[in-house]
Amino acid sequence: MPSPKSRRLWIGTSWKMNKTLAEADSFVDKLLTFPIPRGVQAFVLPAHTALARVRDRLPPDSHLLLGAQNAHWAGEGSWTGEISMRMAKDAGATLIEIGHSERREHFGETDRTVALKAAAAVAHGLVPLICVGEPSVVRDVGGTDDFVRVQVEIALSELAPAEIEQVIIAYEPTWAIGDRGIPATVDQIAPVMALINDVITTACGSSRAVLYGGSVDTKNAAELLTTPNTDGLFVGRAAWEPSGFIELLKLCAPLAGT
Ligand code: PGA
Numbered sequence: 001m002p003s004p005k006s007r008r009l010w011i012g013t014s015w016k017m018n019k020t021l022a023e024a025d026s027f028v029d030k031l032l033t034f035p036i037p038r039g040v041q042a043f044v045l046p047a048h049t050a051l052a053r054v055r056d057r058l059p060p061d062s063h064l065l066l067g068a069q070n071a072h073w074a075g076e077g078s079w080t081g082e083i084s085m086r087m088a089k090d091a092g093a094t095l096i097e098i099g100h101s102e103r104r105e106h107f108g109e110t111d112r113t114v115a116l117k118a119a120a121a122v123a124h125g126l127v128p129l130i131c132v133g134e135p136s137v138v139r140d141v142g143g144t145d146d147f148v149r150v151q152v153e154i155a156l157s158e159l160a161p162a163e164i165e166q167v168i169i170a171y172e173p174t175w176a177i178g179d180r181g182i183p184a185t186v187d188q189i190a191p192v193m194a195l196i197n198d199v200i201t202t203a204c205g206s207s208r209a210v211l212y213g214g215s216v217d218t219k220n221a222a223e224l225l226t227t228p229n230t231d232g233l234f235v236g237r238a239a240w241e242p243s244g245f246i247e248l249l250k251l252c253a254p255l256a257g258t
Pocket of ligand 1: 014172177178181213214235236237
């Protein structure tokens with residue numbers, strides 16, 4: 001497994017349920033004042049309402065990847081409130097976030113729907129960004145490895161090996177996410193990052209990228225990136241202001257390969 005330094009670093013943010021169109025415009029305009037460093041693959045997942053708007057505001061040669069925070073596995077039809085993979089792609093998505101813990105907890109996302117969505121994303125030429133991670137009650141009883149292994153294996157269960165190579169996994173322990181999240185240490189995440197890489201390489205030979213997320217900020221980002229098998233960071237709150245995102249890109253750039 002190459003060290004993080006010899007690999008492209010993925011640094012991205014989901015806006016979750018934030019930003020009007022005017023706020024999205026302002027974020028993009030400020031971000032465009034800073035050239036994305038070589039070796040860093042930056043990405044932003046706006047809310048569905050702002051996806052096409054952000055795409056249209058970026059210059060055609062922009063290296064910023066865009067994605068949707070969720071999309072349905074069905075091609076089309078009577079699924080009130082949902083969008084399809086095709087609609088997400090049409091609005092500018094390259095990445096599709098699947099299985100974030102907030103969706104698993106509040107919106108009935110299961111390992112099975114994650115698998116269906118991952119297969120639908122790949123079928124539409126989109127890159128699944130699959131989130132996995134254990135709650136604190138599971139970690140407290142030593143069940144993290146089994147829990148995460150099952151999540152990853154089921155998430156990939158509808159994909160052929162060549163399709164698994166296209167997948168990005170984000171390890172996001174639920175106890176580390178959000179306002180009440182407790183920032184994780186390298187020691188806590190390293191075994192799980194290794195396990196996820198192991199599951200993917202066993203399935204298809206090589207992993208595209210495994211990211212870490214959960215209370216990442218400018219204070220802990222560089223240290224978290226020293227974790228072996230870690231190809232980048234998936235950030236929430238600390239990157240919602242463009243200045244925060246730019247700071248993270250700046251401090252991660254020297255850690256990226258070229
Ligand atoms: P946070 O969110 O950085 O605000 O903890 C991370 C995430 O949910 O991906």
